[in-house]
Amino acid sequence: MPGLISPAERDYILKGIECNIRADGRQRADYREVTLETGVISQTSGSARVRIAGGTDVLVSVKAEIGPVQVDPETGDGADKGQIVCSVECAPSASQQFEGRGADDLNNELTQMMTRFLSNSTSNPSVSSTASAGAGGINLSKLCIIPGQQCWILFVDALVLDYGGNLVDAVFMGARAAIYDTRIPKTEVQDLGDGQFEFEVLDDAEDTEFVEGRENMPICVTLNKIGARHIVDASPLEELCTEARLVVAVNRSGELCGQQKGHDGGIEPSLLLEMIQFGKTTGQTLIKQLDARLQEEADADLAKRQRGEPVHKLGFFAQ
Amino acid sequence: MDRKRVAGPELSVAPLVEYPRDHKRWTPQDEQRHDTKRQPEDMRPIYLKTGLINQANGSAYIELEKTKLACGVYGPRPGKRTGFSGHGVLNCEIKFATFSCAKRRGHMRDPQEKELSQILSQALTPAVRLDLVPKSTIDIFITVLESDGWGSCVAAAITAASVALAHAGIEMLDLVAGCSAAYIPSGPSIASPTPSATDATNATGPSLAPRIFMDADLEEEKYEQGAIVLAYMPSLNEVTHMLQSGKAEGSIVSQSVEHCVEACNKIYAVMHHALVESVGENK
Amino acid sequence: MASEPTNLAISPAFTFSASTFQKLHPLEYFRKFASQGVRPDGRLLSSFRPTTVHYGVITTADGSAMVRMGGTTVVCGVKAEVAEPRLHAPDQGYLVPNVELSPICSSAFRPGAPSEQAQVVSEQIHRVLQESKVLDLKELCIEEGKAVWSLWVDVVCVSYDGNICDAALTSVMAALSNVRIRKPTYEEGVVKVAGVDLLDDENSFRLNLARTPLSVSFALLDTDLILLADPNSAEESISQGQIVITLDETGQLCAVSKVGAASSSQQLLKQCIERARERSQELRRIMNQEQ
Numbered sequence: 001m002p003g004l005i006s007p008a009e010r011d012y013i014l015k016g017i018e019c020n021i022r023a024d025g026r027q028r029a030d031y032r033e034v035t036l037e038t039g040v041i042s043q044t045s046g047s048a049r050v051r052i053a054g055g056t057d058v059l060v061s062v063k064a065e066i067g068p069v070q071v072d073p074e075t076g077d078g079a080d081k082g083q084i085v086c087s088v089e090c091a092p093s094a095s096q097q098f099e100g101r102g103a104d105d106l107n108n109e110l111t112q113m114m115t116r117f118l119s120n121s122t123s124n125p126s127v128s129s130t131a132s133a134g135a136g137g138i139n140l141s142k143l144c145i146i147p148g149q150q151c152w153i154l155f156v157d158a159l160v161l162d163y164g165g166n167l168v169d170a171v172f173m174g175a176r177a178a179i180y181d182t183r184i185p186k187t188e189v190q191d192l193g194d195g196q197f198e199f200e201v202l203d204d205a206e207d208t209e210f211v212e213g214r215e216n217m218p219i220c221v222t223l224n225k226i227g228a229r230h231i232v233d234a235s236p237l238e239e240l241c242t243e244a245r246l247v248v249a250v251n252r253s254g255e256l257c258g259q260q261k262g263h264d265g266g267i268e269p270s271l272l273l274e275m276i277q278f279g280k281t282t283g284q285t286l287i288k289q290l291d292a293r294l295q296e297e298a299d300a301d302l303a304k305r306q307r308g309e310p311v312h313k314l315g316f317f318a319q
Numbered sequence: 320m321d322r323k324r325v326a327g328p329e330l331s332v333a334p335l336v337e338y339p340r341d342h343k344r345w346t347p348q349d350e351q352r353h354d355t356k357r358q359p360e361d362m363r364p365i366y367l368k369t370g371l372i373n374q375a376n377g378s379a380y381i382e383l384e385k386t387k388l389a390c391g392v393y394g395p396r397p398g399k400r401t402g403f404s405g406h407g408v409l410n411c412e413i414k415f416a417t418f419s420c421a422k423r424r425g426h427m428r429d430p431q432e433k434e435l436s437q438i439l440s441q442a443l444t445p446a447v448r449l450d451l452v453p454k455s456t457i458d459i460f461i462t463v464l465e466s467d468g469w470g471s472c473v474a475a476a477i478t479a480a481s482v483a484l485a486h487a488g489i490e491m492l493d494l495v496a497g498c499s500a501a502y503i504p505s506g507p508s509i510a511s512p513t514p515s516a517t518d519a520t521n522a523t524g525p526s527l528a529p530r531i532f533m534d535a536d537l538e539e540e541k542y543e544q545g546a547i548v549l550a551y552m553p554s555l556n557e558v559t560h561m562l563q564s565g566k567a568e569g570s571i572v573s574q575s576v577e578h579c580v581e582a583c584n585k586i587y588a589v590m591h592h593a594l595v596e597s598v599g600e601n602k
Numbered sequence: 603m604a605s606e607p608t609n610l611a612i613s614p615a616f617t618f619s620a621s622t623f624q625k626l627h628p629l630e631y632f633r634k635f636a637s638q639g640v641r642p643d644g645r646l647l648s649s650f651r652p653t654t655v656h657y658g659v660i661t662t663a664d665g666s667a668m669v670r671m672g673g674t675t676v677v678c679g680v681k682a683e684v685a686e687p688r689l690h691a692p693d694q695g696y697l698v699p700n701v702e703l704s705p706i707c708s709s710a711f712r713p714g715a716p717s718e719q720a721q722v723v724s725e726q727i728h729r730v731l732q733e734s735k736v737l738d739l740k741e742l743c744i745e746e747g748k749a750v751w752s753l754w755v756d757v758v759c760v761s762y763d764g765n766i767c768d769a770a771l772t773s774v775m776a777a778l779s780n781v782r783i784r785k786p787t788y789e790e791g792v793v794k795v796a797g798v799d800l801l802d803d804e805n806s807f808r809l810n811l812a813r814t815p816l817s818v819s820f821a822l823l824d825t826d827l828i829l830l831a832d833p834n835s836a837e838e839s840i841s842q843g844q845i846v847i848t849l850d851e852t853g854q855l856c857a858v859s860k861v862g863a864a865s866s867s868q869q870l871l872k873q874c875i876e877r878a879r880e881r882s883q884e885l886r887r888i889m890n891q892e893q
Contacts, residue, residue: 073333074421074797075541105437112434116564244445246561256572259563264444266557269580273573280569323716325728327698328685331752334786337794372761373673374708374835385661389760391706412713414704417756418663418679426702460706460713462758464677465660 005240013241014227024054024235029282031233036173036293038181039301045154046182050174054235055164057094060156060174062182066201067153069144082143082151084136086114088171090160098163109262110158110171117218117249117258118156118175137216137251138179145187146197152184154211165235168247172220173290179217180294183208218249218257219287221279225267230275232282246272248279252287256280324426333422345538347503347530353538354384362498362534362582363471365589367479369486369597377487379593381479383534385467390479392487395455407452411439413461413476420466421537435473442477442497442550442560448490457489468536470499470546477550477560482590486597493552494590495559496583500575501535501543502567529567531575533582547572549579553587629840636828643672643834650832650881655772655892657780661798664753665781669773672834673763678755678773682783684744684793685752695742695750699727700757701770707762708835719766726817726859727757727771730848734815734856737778741810745788753781764834767846768885771817776889779814782806813850815857816885818878820845822866829870831877845871847878851886 013023020027033053041047046062071079088110090103097103118136143152156178158171186207189199224234224242234242243265249258259276261267267275301311338344345353352359363383372378375391398408413435415424428436439459447457459480466472477497484491505528529544540546545565551558558580563572624631624642635642645651651672660666663679687694703720705711716724731737742751755777757770784795784806796805821833821841829845830837838844843862850856855875860866 071335073335076335105433108430108433109437112430251566254569255566256563256569257566259561259572261558261561262441264441266445266552266555266559267561268556269551269558269576272558272561273576276572277569323721324700325698325724327696327754328752331683331685331696331754334682334684334784334793334795336797337787338797338800342797342800371675372707374710374762375706378761387660389706393705393709396709412705414706416677416679416702416758417754418660418666418681420662423681423683423754426700458705460704462704462706462760464679464758464760465662467662 005237009237010241013238017226017229017231017238022231022235023237026233028229028231029278031286034170034173036177036290038177038294038297044178045184046178046180048174048177048181050170050177052164052166052170052233055162056160056166056170057162057164058158058160058167058170058174060158060171060178062178063155063157064152064182064184065155066145066150069148069151071148080144080147081140083140083153084115084119084138084156085153086118086156086158086175087111088114088158088160090163090167093162094160095163106167110168113168113247113258113260114156114158114171114175116260117172117220136257137213137218138211139213142212143184145199146189149197150199154179154182163236165239166222166233168220168222169233172218172249176214176217176219177290177294179211180214182211182214184211215291216251216253218251219283219290220247220249221283221286222247223275223279225265225271225275228271230271230278246275246279248276248283250280250283250287252284252291254280254284321426331423347505347539347542352532353536359530359532360578362585363536365478365586367482367589367593369482369593375483375487377483377485377489379479379483379486381475381482383467383471383475385465385536386471386475387464388461388466388472388475388479389464390459390461390476390483392457392459392480392483392489394457394487395452395489396458398454398456403454405450405453407447407449407455407457409440409444409447409449409457409459411436411443411459411461411480413439413463415463415466418465419463435476438473438560438562439476439480443480443484443495445557445559446481446491446493446495446552447484448492451490457484457487459483466537468499468534468540470501470540470548471534471536473497473548473562474499474534474550477548478586478590482593485594493554493557494587495550495552496586496590497548497550497560498579498582498586499534499546499548500579501532501540502529502545502547502565502571502575503532503535503539503542504529504544529571531571531578533578545571547575547579549576549583551580551583553584628836632823632837632840636823641830642836647828648831648877650884651834653772653885653888655776655889657776657892663777664783665777665779667773667776667780669769669776671765671769671772671832673761674759674765674769674834675761676757676759676766676769676773678757678770678777680777680781681754681756682751682781683754684749684786687743687747687750691739692747693743693750694739696752697731697737697739697742697755698752699731699755699774700724701727701766702756702758703762703766704758707759710762710835723766723770726767726846726857727774730771730815730817730857731774734848734850735812736775736815737809737811744786744793748791749786749788749793751783751786753778762835764836764838765819765832767819768817768832771815771848772885772889775811775814775816778809779811779889779893781809783809813852813856814886814889815848815850816882817846817848817857818874818881818885820847820874820877822862824862824865827870829874831881845874847875849878849882853879853882 035051044061045064223230225244245262366382371380377392474497481495545567547563550560665680701723821830822843824842848857
């Protein structure tokens with residue numbers, strides 16, 4: 001990730017975008033090739049790796065653990081809900097800019113964004129919204145084991161291994177795929193009477209279930225405003241020319257699940273609305289392609305299992 | 320352990336709140352808003368005053384009924400960062416006082432405050448002529464004394480900070496006004512506590528289009544399905560920040576953006592008035 | 603030293619405005635005023651700045667107060683939370699005062715850990731509350747050995763212009779007198795209270811404050827043996843010492859502290875206590891007026 005850009009480079013990129021042709025030959029609305037793989041880490045409940053041709057490489061893992069429910073003392077909300085805890089970390093090796101504490105702000109920004117877009121709480125973390133299924137799509141009630149006591153907590157950890165622009169989209173694609181891939185063991189709850197409950201986690205690998213609402217999870221489309229135009233999937237150099245960035249989170253049915261402006265520039269209201277609309281349609285197409293890919297992978301695994309063949313993943317280090 | 324503060328118990332929690340069975344709380348099904356004086360498109364009255372902090376180069380205090388926050392601007396002063404930069408740096412730091420929310424907050428800055436600080440600097444930077452103050456830092460410190468609604472608090476912080484910047488005599492292209500709105504479902508879809516996710520996706524039909532409540536307070540936020548915070552420069556007609564969370568149809572979002580822009584124009588008049596008043600005082 | 607700036611001022615090339623003079627030679631600038639018996643802000647040496655107290659300014663707190671002393675503004679909020687009692691005092695709650703001198707209130711303070719001054723003021727208030735036995739901590743007991751109230755008394759300085767000691771302690775005492783704790787019910791490890799919006803005299807109680815100590819500060823200018831009541835931040839920065847007298851409503855001394863290199867005679871200290879008596883009565887009158 002270069003930290004500086006020369007005026008000549010900036011001019012070149014700006015004029016190129018104006019003519020709808022970018023340095024790598026893409027048009028403004030073109031994505032680079034995305035490689036998506038699920039189930040790459042065997043120790044997790046679910047995992048995914050997303051690579052965008054050109055460098056960006058993100059590994060996302062989901063670990064399901066049992067923990068106490070969090071109840072809001074004022075309203076009593078949250079007693080029957082599981083939780084999603086997000087974290088994004090950029091490896092120092094991913095870019096020169098990330099060395100030392102250089103990635104702290106970015107880590108925090110991405111973590112907060114992911115928490116906001118994926119977990120059900122809305123803008124206000126101190127208030128758990130009563131609106132049932134939030135923007136994240138996941139049905140948190142299904143993650144509850146014993147109301148008021150125990151629930152599943154999904155720890156979603158994203159690790160940025162390499163940086164080649166457009167981190168946000170890659171991280172969210174990865175998170176969606178990893179949760180899509182996640183299997184949670186079934187539990188059996190026994191009523192001991194007297195308000196006492198006990199539960200058992202079924203050990204059988206076959207007795208697992210998917211996260212309910214996983215297909216409703218959103219992905220993000222990042223639009224970078226350069227000059228009077230906006231582009232998707234910016235490269236590192238293009239990001240340096242970006243005046244303002246708009247992240248649009250959208251789910252399969254085309255609902256907007258969150259937007260956030262970034263960078264130090266402004267956007268005209270009419271252009272803003274146009275960008276939101278553009279992000280929405282782009283996101284919907286993208287999500288369909290991703291879903292098809294995830295389904296394809298799941299079908300292939302299933303077919304192999306039925307034939308009794310071992311399921312070999314490409315593996316973490318395979319290119 | 321924090322050795323620099325008077326130590327209390329390591330763990331303390333807020334007591335559980337119990338309401339009598341017949342207690343009636345405000346719900347979105349009610350005809351009126353939680354604040355019964357207001358219409359959905361109304362904001363709370365704004366009290367905005369400059370020059371509260373006499374040691375700061377510029378300062379502002381803003382109050383939207385219960386929401387209260389103070390902002391101090393220091394600078395331009397020599398930057399901490401060693402590298403040369405042709406542009407100045409706008410450094411924002413927001414801190415919620417420990418007693419400012421329903422739940423007690425810690426003394427240390429938490430991740431949420433750090434992100435909010437970043438959001439504020441992104442919202443204000445487009446307006447400030449940082450190219451005129453090379454090698455310098457402009458520090459904006461905000462203390463939230465009381466928060467009645469998260470969105471309105473962020474919006475108020477943006478408004479107050481830009482007035483404080485102007486009060487400090489820092490050259491700007493325009494003032495930035497901040498405004499918030501919440502989308503609150505009006506139908507009974509949220510009455511049942513645990514509808515499955517699929518129900519909820521189906522439930523967003525046109526009949527249940529959420530209502531847009533401008534400048535929602537905390538009680539209303541508890542029912543929100545989504546919210547938006549918008550920062551806008553009225554004279555330049557430019558949005559400097561937008562933060563939307565929660566689920567909404569595209570039409571609701573565009574509608575609320577328009578509402579917020581409109582409200583920002585009104586807030587602009589209040590900001591203008593506060594600044595003119597401060598000039599009068601100096602004479 | 604003393605004659606030097608005057609000489610400079612005579613030479614036309616070095617003539618400068620009063621505000622420049624103040625910045626270059628703050629002590630000399632001050633002396634010019636003090637020799638006439640007044641201070642740069644127009645006060646007499648022994649007079650205090652206008653003070654106001656407002657109660658219940660923060661609704662999210664269980665008790666709160668805002669105090670303004672001239673340019674110094676502090677807000678104190680008290681939050682009551684439930685905690686486990688200490689092992690050796692199973693029926694006593696906690697009273698935890700802390701003063702935050704955040705960077706917003708003056709350029710002298712930097713972000714991060716509390717400054718030395720903030721630590722000193724916090725500790726001073728803590729000791730006054732503890733050693734003057736302002737509050738019987740047994741009042742804060744919910745269930746012996748299981749649960750007690752922990753009162754987090756946090757003072758936030760919004761604007762700093764000297765004499766944080768007096769302002770902070772006044773705001774703490776005012777906020778404590780404003781505290782209303784909802785009567786708790788204890789059942790199987792769970793503490794329940796009524797909703798804030800249902801607060802009334804029936805389901806809440808106020809704290810029984812044994813006394814109300816208030817402090818009165820003076821700054822000492824060593825060389826000139828000048829005593830300044832209620833110093834502002836400019837005066838604090840040129841003073842060499844500080845005397846803080848803390849008195850309760852009966853006029854009894856709760857604490858006396860003298861810091862800094864300034865030497866003071868017995869006579870001076872007596873004079874301070876005398877002035878402090880009057881001032882603390884006045885402060886109490888202001889506090890009671892508002893309530």
